[in-house]
Amino acid sequence: MSLGGRGHVPLRMCAGCGGRFAKGSLVRFTVFEQSSGRTVVLDRSGSRGRGAYTCLNPDCLEKAIKKRALVSRLRAAAVSPNLMEEFQRVLEERARG
Numbered sequence: 001m002s003l004g005g006r007g008h009v010p011l012r013m014c015a016g017c018g019g020r021f022a023k024g025s026l027v028r029f030t031v032f033e034q035s036s037g038r039t040v041v042l043d044r045s046g047s048r049g050r051g052a053y054t055c056l057n058p059d060c061l062e063k064a065i066k067k068r069a070l071v072s073r074l075r076a077a078a079v080s081p082n083l084m085e086e087f088q089r090v091l092e093e094r095a096r097g
């Protein structure tokens with residue numbers, strides 16, 4: 001699996017399917033401290049604190065939520081209730097370019 005190209009592309013694992021992808025093909029999640037506890041949120045800045053990733057497939061996010069992969073990876077109590085909506089919004093923004 002040689003991609004040629006120049007330089008080293010750091011790969012991150014999708015918490016849903018377990019596949020490895022370049023950072024540009026992933027959405028990043030981080031943890032946000034709320035009074036109700038640590039909550040998994042979408043990380044638009046791409047560099048806040050501890051991170052976890054899924055690829056751009058909504059099924060992967062759903063899987064990662066269901067099997068609590070994001071929660072355990074980020075040591076959070078729960079995922080944000082509108083995480084899926086935010087994810088969809090990011091996908092739309094990226095599709096638009």
Ligand SMILES: [Zn+2]
Pocket residue numbers: 014015016017018019054055056057060
């Ligand atoms: Zn995936």
